Amino acid sequence: MILPPQVASKIAAGEVISRPASVVKELIENALDAGATTISVEIEDGGRSQIRVVDDGCGMSAEDARLSLERHATSKLRQEPDLLELATLGFRGEALPSLAAVSRLELISRPQNLEVGCRLRVAGGQILENSPCAAAVGTQVTVAELFYNTPARRKFLKSKSAEQGQILELVRSLALGYPEVHFTLKAQGKTVLVAPVHKALTERVAAVLGTELAERLLPFALEAEPFKVWGLLLAPDQGLASTRFQFMLVNRRLVSDRLLAAALRQAYQGRLLRGRYPAAVINLEIPPELVDVNVHPAKAEIRFKDSGRVYGLVLTALTQGLEAQHRPSRQSYNAAWQPGSLTQIQESWGPALSPPKSAESAPGPVSTAIIPIPGSEPRESGSPPSPGPSDWRFADLLVLGQLQASFIVAEAPAGLILIDQHAAHERILYEALAIDWQQAGALQPLLFPRPVELEARQAAWLQDNLAVMQQAGIELEPFGSNSFLITKVPACLLDQDLEALVLETVNTLAPIKDLADSSVVRERLRLTMSCRGAIKAGQRLTITEIQQLLAQLDGLKVSSHCPHGRPLWRLLTMEEIRQGFRRPRH
Known part of the structure; x- marks a missing residue:
């Protein structure tokens, strides 16, 4: 059975439009692709009753406006190879048709070369009006009664304040990527956010996130052709209670990327108190052909062609930024x-x-x-x-x-x-261990190997993971049923209680599932060894x-x-x- 077009449209809309914030995202991205320098967002009832986005972009003729409501109609792609060189935020031609399928939509638009604009009114995918009208250059899209014809979706919308909060966070995030664009957000007629045009990223951060946070952020940048990564970082001693202020943009596209998030976590490893998190604005500029943005329906996830190089570059940039802050400080x-x-x-x-x-x-x-x-x-x-x-x-x-x-x-x-x-x-030992592991001769043989006895379960784990312990810098040999001899250790730990250190190391590593990841293993060991071996209070x-x-x-x-x-x-x-x-x- 082939689904009726209206049913298929509602299903497709569910992949693109999940809540009012999704509507705002699609409309703002369309405005940015149209070259807008001013974007105004107005919402009522958290966006559940009405969302209006007005821009001063290039606008559309009546013919193009009508075509924009057809699924997969787009002016941003001509042929398949264009997917490899995407320079726009949108490209599928699904946003407006999806919105029109699950709401009452009004579109008013006029291009610079025409004196009269056009108005289209659509409900549930059906065009109710298509007529000329007076209009300013640009586009105005009003979305009313979102999910009015899909009660199940509407039932799962959050409260007014929750949906409004999501929209506010989204507009803030998008505004960080386009400081040259003036953004305004109003809710129930009251101005919630104003971000005028800024030349510096720090000024835009101050406008959308607050002066207090902006004053605590410091810049970083690194360029390695054809990549460039730059942005702002929070000093480790200023760690926050949540990950709320972590923004990642790839070619100015707001993304939620595991690779970039992992680089951020690794850069701050050993620098933050437990339960504290960094704040950062990370901008990555990369040739379009080296990144695939056509992975997720909402285009929130991406895939890099050379993920290892991207990870290394971002991690290096962040680490250098943090070390530059602390070397003289x-x-x-x-x-x-x-x-x-x-x-x-x-x-x-x-x-x-x-x-x-x-x-x-x-x-x-x-x-x-x-x-x-x-x-x-x-x-x-x-x-x-x-x-x-x-x-x-x-x-x-x-x-x-x-x-x-x-x-x-x-x-x-x-x-x-x-x-x-x-x-x-502890900090001295932590850095010394890194040096010892980098230098082949830094592991010192013990003149008299030291015995260590473990419980049966610990001994069984150690017997299977002697290579892991050796990789971590501690060499042992079996010495009886549940006993081992410690034969080599990092030079900086020679005078420590090695028996207790081995026991704690085993207890630290045993719960780790992926022991093949040497960086994770060594980082855990560095933290354990440096704390265990340091002078005590x-x-x-x-x-x-x-x-x-x-x-x-x-x-x-x-x-x-x-x-x-x-x-x-x-x-x-x-x-x-x-x-x-x-x-x-x-």
Whole structure:
């Protein structure tokens, strides 16, 4: 049996139009393809009663307007090879016919070369009116009573506020990709969003997401022909409670892509506190023939021809952006003293500290009490750790002692610094492990292999995964029924409790299903090993050991936070201390 055209149209519409936000998306994308510089969206009752989108694009003649309501009629494609070079957001010719099939639709349009426009009124796919009318250049589409003829679909629409929220998020997202276009959104006659034309992405972010967030985002960019990736990133210490502010655009098309999302997660791996998420606007420019956007009915998913290269490029761009933020920004973790309360320190993400560089000699060689990072030995006198006029060295701090055997207290030119000794050593080990795994000779054979005994289930798992453990940097040999000998470990872990480390490593890896993914395995192990092997809170250190620890912080890529995102240190400036004691400035 062949379905009647009206039934087939409703089924097809269900794939393209699922809720009011889908209507807004299709109409805005049509407006952008028409070259609009101003787009106005008006909704009533969360879009369930009415949606109107007005643009100043190129408009359509009466003949083209009539043709636009026919399924698969499009001016954006001529032949099959054009699918490989798509430069428009729409191309299937399904949006307007789908809308007309499940709503009462009115279309008014006029091109620049005509003095009179046209009006078409359609209900349930049937044209009720096709007549000339007065109209401004551009197109106005009004969609009323969405799903009026498909009660089952209408029943599943959310509340007015929920649908309106979806539309707001959509318009915000689309506006981020087109800062040169003026967007307006009104609900029940009240203006909800205004995004005037902007030249800079940061200005557009401020308009649609708020100034507070925009001021916390920093730019990144990387170009490798024929690709270009650029956008804005949130510093890891500013992590948010949800993934709501993650926007990904490929050739300015808003997408929900697993590959880009994975690159974003990997870039922030070890930089965020658990339960915190990054904010980012990622723009990827790629030749149209290298990306397939004809994968999903709503065109939200895409497929890259060279996904590995795209992933690597995006990950590199994001990582470089994050490292550029943190390399000079040991000052990014600041603190403000609350006047009148000398017992409370309130976190404040204030202006950067810029202490002067010291030309004094760095401490001597690092002993085995604090394991050094390969290649990060203390520098010669007067040698700066990294370029930048605002940089300074931990090795030059004057160590005063410990606070409750957990925090290092030191004097800096600008005030008093508190350093979390566990977080600091954890970051040192975390980066050292990466170096050890990259260097073939960094695994050290044990002069006396150490035995470790496991439970039967753990031993069975380990017996089957000795190669995985070796890949992770721990070599073991069977030594009895449930026992093994530890023969090699990363150099930076030689002085640790290796038996406990092996047990914890097995417990960490056993739940992972895909052990073939070495990057996932190693990242989990780096987090476990660095945390397990680091100096603990409550552990007493000598002044010499503290100095050795501080000297190693100067060689880190990231010295602002531990692998889990917790801050390494806090500064109390002299100005804040004087303010707390109500002392005058000198």
